[in-house]
Structures are given as structure tokens and as C-alpha cells.
Amino acid sequence: MEVLGRRPPAIQRWVFCVMLLLFITTVHSFYLPGVAPQDFVKGDVLKVKVNKLSSTKTQLPYSYYSLPYCKPEKILDSAENLGEVLRGDRIENSPYVFKMREPQMCSIICRITLDAKLAKEFKEKIDDEYRVNMILDNLPLVVPYKRPDTDSLVYQHGVPVGLKAQYAGSKEEKYFIYNHLTFTVKYHKDEETDAARIVGFEVKPFSAKHEYEGTWKDNTRLTTCDPHAKRTITSSDSPQEVDDKKEIIFTYDVEFKESEVKWASRWDTYLLMADDQIHWFSIVNSLMIVLFLSGMVAMIMLRTLYRDISKYNQLETQEEAQEETGWKLVHGDVFRPPTNSDLLCVYVGTGVQFFGMILVTMIFAALGFLSPSNRGGLMTAMLLLWVFMGLFAGYASARLYKMFKGTDWKKITLRTAFTFPGIVFAIFFVLNALIWGEKSSGAVPFGTMFALVFLWFGISVPLVFVGSYVGFKKPAIEDPVKTNKIPRQIPEQAWYMNPVFSILIGGILPFGAVFIELFFILTSIWLHQFYYIFGFLFLVFIILIVTCAEITIVLCYFQLCSEDYLWWWRSYLTSGSSALYLFLYAAFYFFTKLDITKPVSGVLYFGYMLIASYAFFVLTGTIGFYACFWFTRLIYSSVKID
Incomplete structure (x- = not known):
């Protein structure tokens, strides 16, 4: 056992070296030759x-x-x-x-x-x-x-x-x-x-x-x-x-x-935005949504829950407890593992990976490290950060998998490492083949494709395995209440609590918080303009996080009050459904703002927007899931249950 115990330090050294290499490469992507000022004299x-x-x-x-x-x-x-x-x-x-x-x-x-x-x-x-x-x-x-x-x-x-x-x-x-x-x-x-x-x-x-x-x-x-x-x-x-x-x-x-x-x-002339007022309107619009949701969450947390918990803890007889209705009655089923829990673990881990990449990129950009003079620096940094965040993807998926009483951690690790990147790479490969067929310089050459595959298989996959190994070695997350052996029957739900309806309703507000800024992002990408207002974008990203968390908590509370304890997947899909509205808005933007007539160009647009919407689904879904996960553990840990 002592000999086996000596192996982790070698793994740790390998992880440290890879992390250091990625950090140096990422920082280097922000500072490339040609960005420093150059002096010229007459005749140069x-x-x-x-x-x-x-x-x-x-x-x-x-x-x-x-x-x-x-x-x-x-x-x-x-x-x-x-x-x-x-x-x-x-x-x-x-x-x-x-x-x-x-x-x-x-x-x-x-x-x-x-x-x-x-x-x-x-x-x-x-x-x-x-x-x-x-x-x-x-x-x-x-x-x-x-x-x-x-x-x-x-x-x-x-x-x-x-x-x-x-x-x-x-x-x-x-x-x-x-x-x-x-x-x-x-x-x-x-x-x-x-x-x-x-x-x-x-x-x-x-x-x-x-x-x-x-x-x-x-x-x-x-x-x-x-x-x-x-x-x-x-x-x-x-x-x-x-x-x-x-x-x-x-x-x-x-x-x-x-x-x-x-x-x-010298770049100020290129980056002058004549629509600052619209960006401020976007921020104010998003803040109004956040304030509305925050008020609802505060009402639930400070009034309803406090009253419910106090009343429930004062019940003395079993008859009184049986007469109670609402979220307290499903305490024996609320932490029952969901169907297809393995896939949920995979998507939560991938969402953590994506969230880490976006957050670090936003911080670098908001602090001014990303310069438009560094062409391709943003995309390079995002790719390298995605690879690095594979460590956290494996850790998050393994922790959740162990909580669901899973035992085969290697299987969940492989699925985490290959599901999302595999789907994206397949779409990207088809789109690249179309570009190559048009003899465009936008087609990714073989050497670059090999570099992408190496980043995926050579660095990202091993880091996911290391993260899963560390996460699975941790003690399992304990539920605040015990789960009954026999599942409780879910009563018939009102029409407005139908899963499809509530999920679609839940995605509207997160999308509403970002759609104005989304217009400028699409314009910069598809109309070849510079986007450099990362301060606004970072504020909108924070508002998106808060909106996803709060709308999921509100709808999760209403669901539990209706004695429906199947909240795991619904919490992920509630905020994740905002990706559907993003894709629909992208289609609206295509037909109203762009003048694309070639079929290949249309396929490229919708293919890349499908990848963006899929990534947005994973990101917002994970935010909503963790918010609901924290909320349910908080309220059920506050209830006295014999």
C-alpha cells in the first residue's frame, strides 16, 4: 500500500507541468510580437x-x-x-x-x-x-x-x-x-x-x-x-x-x-461605439429583470420558507404532519437519483468546464489584457482555457456521480471527456469540409486540425481523468435527509406546472437579460466588426448568472410545493432552455440583418450558431442546476425530520 501511495506525487508533478505550460501559452496569446510600439524615422x-x-x-x-x-x-x-x-x-x-x-x-x-x-x-x-x-x-x-x-x-x-x-x-x-x-x-x-x-x-x-x-x-x-x-x-x-x-x-x-x-x-478610432446608450439600456433592462427575480426569491426565502419551516418544526403529532402539504412532504424523495443520472453528471461537468473558461476569459478581457491588435488572441485563449478547465469538468462530474452512488468512475470520465467536444467536433468537421469544398482560406488546414485533436486527446482528456480521480477520492456528498426506499406517487399537476411549459417559460428571462448585447456580438462576428466593450459584456454575464440562478430557484420552489420531486433534470433544462431562444433569435437575425444568399453560407451560419447555442445550453443549464442544488439542500437541512 505504501508503494501505491507514492504514485500521486508523480501525477501531481505532471499536472503541475501541464498547468504551467498552459498558463504560459495562454498569457503568451495575450502578448504577441507586433503589439509593442515601433518607432520610424523619415525614409524607413x-x-x-x-x-x-x-x-x-x-x-x-x-x-x-x-x-x-x-x-x-x-x-x-x-x-x-x-x-x-x-x-x-x-x-x-x-x-x-x-x-x-x-x-x-x-x-x-x-x-x-x-x-x-x-x-x-x-x-x-x-x-x-x-x-x-x-x-x-x-x-x-x-x-x-x-x-x-x-x-x-x-x-x-x-x-x-x-x-x-x-x-x-x-x-x-x-x-x-x-x-x-x-x-x-x-x-x-x-x-x-x-x-x-x-x-x-x-x-x-x-x-x-x-x-x-x-x-x-x-x-x-x-x-x-x-x-x-x-x-x-x-x-x-x-x-x-x-x-x-x-x-x-x-x-x-x-x-x-x-x-x-x-x-x-490609436485603436480608439476603430473601436468607437456610437451606441453606448443602447448598451446602457441593455444593462438597465437586465437589472430590472434581476431585481424582479430577486424580489421573488427574497419573498420565498425570508417569508414563505421561514414561516413554513417554523410551522413544520412546531408540529407535534404525526396526524398534523400528515395533514401538511407542499414541499415538506417530499423530503423522502427529493434527493432520489434521477433517471439517466450519468448523462446529467456529464453535462454538469461540461458546464463547469465551460463556465470556468468563460469566467477567466471575461476577467482577462475586462481588465484589458485582450487587445484587438492581437488578432486571434481571444479564440486562442478560449481554446487553451477550455483544455485547462477539463480538470474541473472531471472533478465536478465525479463528485456528482459518487453522490448518485455510482461506482464506475472511469466510464463517467470518458463520457465527460468526449460527449460535448465530440458533438462539436463532428459539426465542425462537416462545416470545415463544406468550406474546403468551396476552396476558401477559412478551411482549417491539416496541421491545425492535428493541433486541435492533440489539445483534446493529449491534454484535455488526461486532465479530465485527473480531475475525476481526485473528485472520486473525495467523500461522497451526504444528503440532508434520508431517501425512502419506495418512491412517492406524484399527484396530478396543474397545467402551468407541466414540465414542458415551465421549462420553456424558465428560459425566457435569462435570454431577455442578454438578447440586446447578443445583437452586438452577432454583428461583430458576422458583419466583421470589432467587439471591444468587454466591460459591458462582463456585467451582462454576471446578470445572466444571477438570472439563471433565481428563475430556477423560483420555479423549483413552485414545483416542490406541488409535491413534484423530479427537480434534477428540470432545474438543468429550465435555465438551459434559453439556448432555444438564442437559436431562434439567431434565425431571426439571419433573415432580417444578413444578406446571405448562398446555401453553403447559410449552412455555415446555422451550423456555427448551433454550436454556440449548444454551448449556451450547457453553460446556463449548469448554473441553474447548481443554484437549485444549493437551494434544495438549504431548505431541507433546515427542517427537523424524525
Whole structure:
């Protein structure tokens, strides 16, 4: 026995090493190279990088060089983290090269001649409203435009590939490409030194049919855009049409503007939210729901329960006890293990894992550790935290399983480690196959897929086993009252206490507490906008926790008063049913806010929203279950029972 007793320290060392590795990797995901400020002096070379082509109509990203754009001598891929790859980012070098604080005019990049195939590719991307994403000093390229209602500047990410419009009195719409880009690089200059830092990267696109004299040579001068004559493109009066055998010349201008914006504040322009009042309305709306539920819970706890417990404890005869009705009468059955208790243990453990991941991520984000300049950092951190929280998933499921008198802890551990991730991975694999079939850069490559499988099987599963081992070694949770051998018959219930009805009613308030913020989250994901109001989101998350707990406690109390002691699964499903409303709202958002027409894109949207709704079900269900679990143990431990 002493020899066997020496094994846990080795396990503990292994767990400690894995936890330390995960912690270092998670922290590293918050601080990636390129986030630190970089000083440039006049004449320094600035290299523009290109990212994916993105579209809100198709949600299918493509590599920049999937279109016949001008290429550098050698295409170099930038190192990307796990989150960037999963987002479909493909960052590469480009032929756009600037010199710090040295304006350029009509710089020619290249000339291409379209054939029928290339023209068709450009036309398809213009139809699908694709935008080209570029990066300079880790700042994304934006197109500024004025809002007609407020006359304030708003920024759109990326420059459109082109446009489709009527021209020169023609009734037929034609395709035109934006082949001339006027870049504006804003910089903040140090007063003491000549160094400057880049604080803005903007562009105005133009479609220009360039002309030149004679035959094309490397040093050919354009007659439509000549730096020597200080003549450049200022409008798209003579646009460049996209068609077979059309010659397209790509050019660009660069101007540098000094800005008062400091480097630390350079992202504020990108992240300005014009709808702060709506967020505050969301918080107030959610707080009203919480105050209403808190009042009901306070009434139940401080008045009804206190009176019931006092009265019940003063009963002297068995006849008086038998005359009592309500939640006291089911004390002999309320802690009877539910049907399919193993599955409940699995989902509770998974919910604890998900809750831990969300909570830690929210704390990091609310404290400002997550920066939008760290592309993919949020997703990378969430994946690593999910893996790490497998320890707590195994512990929670094993503790509950032992309370239900379970003995085969390895079986429950395997189910905890594979049920939720397996379902999500299966959906993800099918969606990835569809993306791969569309030849999109959003398809996860084999190496990244292998890394995901390694995180799951190599780290998450062992941590779930360690957590289960520790949890099962703990003494079983003792029930505050004894359970009768013969189950009590449940009386006929009123229509409003029907399980389906009460479960569906219970999910409305948790969803109502978050649905306004949910609109901004969906907008940031599917309309490619930045979401950086994590302070609001953290408050809404706290309100969600309180709402799920309180609505479950209220409905659980009403259920027990109706002498229905089958509360285990119902407590999980009551708050978990809010995921159904989330999915229905996602469908409403799809048909009212998005302009997706391709079947594959629709399948991708609903597939990913199904995964999100499933995760939301596990999260809210677990919160409701533990609230009800605490509530029932509290009230029945306060009752004197012979």
C-alpha cells in the first residue's frame, strides 16, 4: 500500500507541468510580437501586408492572391496563431512599399490583361461584395466615410474589390475594379526626436482607366496619372471596366499626415461605439429583470420558507404532519437519483468546464489584457482555457456521480471527456469540409486540425481523468435527509406546472437579460466588426448568472410545493432552455440583418450558431442546476425530520 501511495506525487508533478505550460501559452496569446510600439524615422521602409478577402454575404474568406492581383517577387506567409488560422486569416507580404514621411504619387505596381476566366473571378467577387484587407504596423486598413444622419466619420474595414453600376447613360450594369488606391498614413511624431509612430491607416479607392503612349515598358509613364506633372486620380470619372481582354494597371498614392493621436490611443478610432446608450439600456433592462427575480426569491426565502419551516418544526403529532402539504412532504424523495443520472453528471461537468473558461476569459478581457491588435488572441485563449478547465469538468462530474452512488468512475470520465467536444467536433468537421469544398482560406488546414485533436486527446482528456480521480477520492456528498426506499406517487399537476411549459417559460428571462448585447456580438462576428466593450459584456454575464440562478430557484420552489420531486433534470433544462431562444433569435437575425444568399453560407451560419447555442445550453443549464442544488439542500437541512 505504501508503494501505491507514492504514485500521486508523480501525477501531481505532471499536472503541475501541464498547468504551467498552459498558463504560459495562454498569457503568451495575450502578448504577441507586433503589439509593442515601433518607432520610424523619415525614409524607413514600411511594408504593407495583405490579409484575406472577406465578405459579409458569403462568410467565406479567400486568400488575397486567389485573385490575380499584383504579386511581389516572392510571397511570404506571416506566422499566425491558432485563433488567426481558425478565423481564416492568411497574412502575406505585398508589393505595396512605402517610405516613412515620403509621399508617393502614381506609383505603378503592375499591369495585367484579363482573360475570360480571370474576368469572371473578379466579377464573382464584386457580386459577393468582397473586401481586401491590408495591414500596416499591425493596424488594419479602413475606408472612412461620413454618416448622412450625424455627419460623423465611420470606418469600414477593408477596401472593396470593385463595384457594379451603370455608366455613361448605359442601362446595363457593368463591373468596375478599384485599381487605384490613395493611402493616408497618420503618424504621431515625438517632439524630442525625429522618430514617429503610425497611428492610422486609411484609404480612398478609385476605379481609373489608365492610359499611356506607345507600347508598355517598365518605365512607361501614364498620361492619366503622372507624378512628374503632379497629376493623380481624384475621382472615378473614367472607371476601369472588368471584362475579357481588358488591360488593368494597378497604381497607388501615399500621403502622410501628422496626428495628435498617441500610439496608445490609436485603436480608439476603430473601436468607437456610437451606441453606448443602447448598451446602457441593455444593462438597465437586465437589472430590472434581476431585481424582479430577486424580489421573488427574497419573498420565498425570508417569508414563505421561514414561516413554513417554523410551522413544520412546531408540529407535534404525526396526524398534523400528515395533514401538511407542499414541499415538506417530499423530503423522502427529493434527493432520489434521477433517471439517466450519468448523462446529467456529464453535462454538469461540461458546464463547469465551460463556465470556468468563460469566467477567466471575461476577467482577462475586462481588465484589458485582450487587445484587438492581437488578432486571434481571444479564440486562442478560449481554446487553451477550455483544455485547462477539463480538470474541473472531471472533478465536478465525479463528485456528482459518487453522490448518485455510482461506482464506475472511469466510464463517467470518458463520457465527460468526449460527449460535448465530440458533438462539436463532428459539426465542425462537416462545416470545415463544406468550406474546403468551396476552396476558401477559412478551411482549417491539416496541421491545425492535428493541433486541435492533440489539445483534446493529449491534454484535455488526461486532465479530465485527473480531475475525476481526485473528485472520486473525495467523500461522497451526504444528503440532508434520508431517501425512502419506495418512491412517492406524484399527484396530478396543474397545467402551468407541466414540465414542458415551465421549462420553456424558465428560459425566457435569462435570454431577455442578454438578447440586446447578443445583437452586438452577432454583428461583430458576422458583419466583421470589432467587439471591444468587454466591460459591458462582463456585467451582462454576471446578470445572466444571477438570472439563471433565481428563475430556477423560483420555479423549483413552485414545483416542490406541488409535491413534484423530479427537480434534477428540470432545474438543468429550465435555465438551459434559453439556448432555444438564442437559436431562434439567431434565425431571426439571419433573415432580417444578413444578406446571405448562398446555401453553403447559410449552412455555415446555422451550423456555427448551433454550436454556440449548444454551448449556451450547457453553460446556463449548469448554473441553474447548481443554484437549485444549493437551494434544495438549504431548505431541507433546515427542517427537523424524525
